[in-house]
Amino acid sequence: MLTTPKLIAADSALLEGPLEDWGPRVGADVGEPMMSGRVLQPRGEGLPEVGVWECTPGGWAIESRADTEVVLLLSGRARLSDADGSSVELGAGESIVLPVGWTGRWDILETVRKVYVIVE
Numbered sequence: 001m002l003t004t005p006k007l008i009a010a011d012s013a014l015l016e017g018p019l020e021d022w023g024p025r026v027g028a029d030v031g032e033p034m035m036s037g038r039v040l041q042p043r044g045e046g047l048p049e050v051g052v053w054e055c056t057p058g059g060w061a062i063e064s065r066a067d068t069e070v071v072l073l074l075s076g077r078a079r080l081s082d083a084d085g086s087s088v089e090l091g092a093g094e095s096i097v098l099p100v101g102w103t104g105r106w107d108i109l110e111t112v113r114k115v116y117v118i119v120e
Helices: 012-016
Strands: 020-024 028-031 034-041 049-055 058-062 068-082 087-091 095-098 104-119
Touching (some): 012 104, 087 095
Antiparallel strands (some): 020 034, 028 058, 058 104, 068 087, 068 095, 068 104
16 A cells, blocks of 8 residues: 655745754765754555655765665765766756666765655
């Protein structure tokens, strides 16, 4: 049985306001990135997870993503690199799709805040 989706109204207070402390980024190999966030729509029963996430500078590798993530940066700067070494720097207002199976790395250059959607 699928849950009936509900509208999520994310005004500026929700996107820019205080977030929950999610602790250090497990697996970081550069710096000591600390995360915070807020889940706006929990994943489950066919629904994607939608939320706001923030992370301080640092970096980590991703090996073969288990899901697809759509990202819109609200603030900060990040460099994302593919396994082949190609990379892109993203800033506020820019977006990227990280497909299932993607291997690469995140390097947070300036504290990043993003809106994300994760789909299995």
